[in-house]
Amino acid sequence: MTALNYTGVSYTVFHLLGVPGFEDQHVWISIPFFISYVTALLGNSLLTFIIVTKCSLQEPMYLFLCMLAGADIVLSTCIVPQALAIFWFHAGEISLDRCITQVFFLSATFLYESGILLVMAFDRYIAICHPLRYNTVLTCTLIGKIGVTLLLRSCCTIFPVIFLLKRLTFCKSNILPNTACKHIVLARLSCDDIRVNIWYGFFVLMSTLVIDVVLIFISYVLILRAVFYIPSQDARHKALNTCGSHVCVIILFYVPGIFSGLAQRFGHHISPHIHELLANVCILAPPLLNPIIYGIKTKPIRDQVIYVFFTRQK
Secondary structure, three states, X not given: OOOOOOOOOOOOEEEEOOOOOXXXXXXXXXXXXXXXXXXXXXXXXXXXXHHHHOHHHOOHHHHHHHHHHHXXXXXXXXXXXHHHHHHHHOOOEEEHHHHHHHHHHHHHHHHHHHHHHHHXXXXXXXXXXXXXXXXXXXXXXXXXXXXXXXXXXHHHHHHHHHHHHHOOOOOOOOEEOOOOOOHHHHHOOOOOOXXXXXXXXXXXXXXXXXXXXXXXXXXXXXXXXXXXXXXXXHHHHHHHXXXXXXXXXXXXXXXXXXXXXXXXXXXXXXXXXXXXXXXXXXXXXXXXXXXXXXXXXXXXXXXXXXXXXXXHHO
């Protein structure tokens, strides 16, 4: 289909506004962004360091957690440095290629993290429903293959988005009312037919995130069924406690994202700055809170953190 209302201009440079309508409050908005980012970097880096250096934590559950921490670092780094540059230096200018690159890494990392949460649910299922086979099923070789497979799934799924965006002619505007580039928001600035972009975005949602959520739900249904057959109340409580951290992280990752998606789809009366702040919270909250949740609720990690910061100082 030919371009609609094509003016002869195809923008190659765009301007990110940050939080639209609150430009005069950007310095204050930057404070929670900066604190969240620094905390996420320190927390996830510490978590990774402890798991990698402590032989007692070289188990499947903690290796998957290490992958999650690495994904959290990348996810927050995709957003916050650019947002802080806008808030502090009004540096919202971004080239088309850089914008598309940001879309790719942000989307791919999000899918990768969803995949990790799925395999962590599988890990808990094996540990509780088939404990005698746990170490023989989840070997280090298999864990490495799972990590590579999830990475390939994420990259290969999002890779076509690069070409779907590069084919478009951006002639409507070069103003993005966001702190970061997003696929459909960028595509809507085009005068071309973007139905392929919309349908591919829907395909990605259904073939990855929705399937991941369904499989996680099935895993926990099987886990709960197995737990209620455990005769010992203490053993039942211990089994449920091992899943507590993962359930909290799952809720933190999916529920705000679902709420944000519904708000963008049906909340047309909601102010743009509310949409943008909500979208950023959905991305920043998991990297910030995941290491805190696992540090508090997982005793081996909590003990190692205490050792690193307190016992070793004596």
